[in-house]
Amino acid sequence: LKRDVAGDASESALLKCIELSCGSVRAMRDRNKKVAEIPFNSTNKYQLSVHETEDPNDNRYLLVMKGAPERILDRCSTIVIQGKEQPMDEELKEAFQSAYMELGGLGERVLGFCHLLLPEDQYPKGFAFDTDDVNFQTDNLCFVGLMSMIDPPRAAVPDAVGKCRSAGIKVIMVTGDHPITAKAIAKGVGIISEGNE
Template sequence: DDHRLNLADLYQRYNTDRDTGLTDAQVKELLIRDGPNILSQPKPISKSVKLYRHLFGGFSLVFWICVIIYFIMYGFSTATHDENASISYLWLGIMLIIEELAIVFFSYYQESKSSSTMASITKMASQQILVIRNGEKNQINTEDLVVGDIIEVKSGDSIPDWRNQFNNAYLELGKLGERALGFCELQLSSSEYPYGYSFNINEYNFPVNNLRFLGLMAMINPPKVAVPNTIMNCRSAGIKVIMFTGDHPCTAKGTARATNIISEGSETIEDIAERLGTSPESVNPNDAKACVIHGNDLGGPAEIDELLRDYTEIVFARTDPKQKACIVEGKYNIINK
């Protein structure tokens, strides 16, 4: 309820002063109590440990158990002089090893890229800001800010904007085919929002502003190793592959590139605009071979026909179940085109 207080009460609540700010003693005490003004970082994990977890953790352990069983069966069948069966067991074991290693290194690569992206976002967040302490103005790092600091902002100053930084992280992680989730909190009045209150996420019958940002998490469901080659084989056979997903367009594009639905070298209008440093409106649509269409922009049959004619690689993102059902049931007649 800070925004409801007048300035005098607000200064009193945080034991500060408009002209002199906090004292060094107060700052020291607050830093000890609350810690630095940064997002807490997880304990770093070595690359070897990460690789080991990908190799032998979770479902990977099942693969290795299967490999061992196949090799045991190969040895048993060889001992009983059943050569045909023994070769089959050997090849099955080898193929499982190849598939598992491909999955492991792909997921390890994705995790490494995500870690580097988050590290760059964290560095970008570190800025300097002008505060008043002990009656004097000082430039300090934003991580040294404490509750009660008086910040002086002038026209043209850069203010830390977590919303933009979250959006940048979301886009960078989306390019890797990952889904980024932001977590925030807000203390609600128990009298206005009692236990059992029915929250409506469509009409927003609760506050959605002035939230406190808690952190960011990304997750990925990597495609099967065989999918990219399968897509290429389909395209070689003259089959046009179109992707429909409920994911954000940025995430959908990253997944499409990883699976060859958008092939290497193909660009969307947005890709061309980013490469040329211009706006998408100034790009000639005929220069783009691929497109990513938001479900809200999914028009009628005539527009679908135009997309199918103009683009060889198409991704529909943020499509809801109703739209997918209409497509499958033939409303747009895409399957027959």
């Protein structure tokens, strides 16, 4: 992908994946105008945007959300499986948890995704979405999936950790990642060893 990308490594990876699998993101954005956005922050751990859709026969707004998988799942009451929306039950939540733990345990950064077509009777065309004092639905959403990305540590990190240890310096890792992901990364760079927490 030969283009400048604004955003962090996760945003860049997402953009590259979508461009390679679905085509031009710019064209997709042009066809589905964004009308509201709540940017990601470390408190909410999600990013949300509301869009007009390209379907001329459907005036509903599309709400899309991405973020920390557990935060996304908490806002969902349904899930898409093989193209069909169905109620989220305990068995599906356990399957989600298992997939999340497996991917996080590999040291991969995992994001969750959900969406909702907002009811036209409550959110008619021209609705004034307020993202400061949220005046639209942000729960009972539909979970659409997980995406994991490899965000490898810089090559020099294991050596730097080793040098710190040999100098008697205790190395501490501070991260916003899920604990299982953080543990896998810490093992990978030598901050903790097998059997240590």
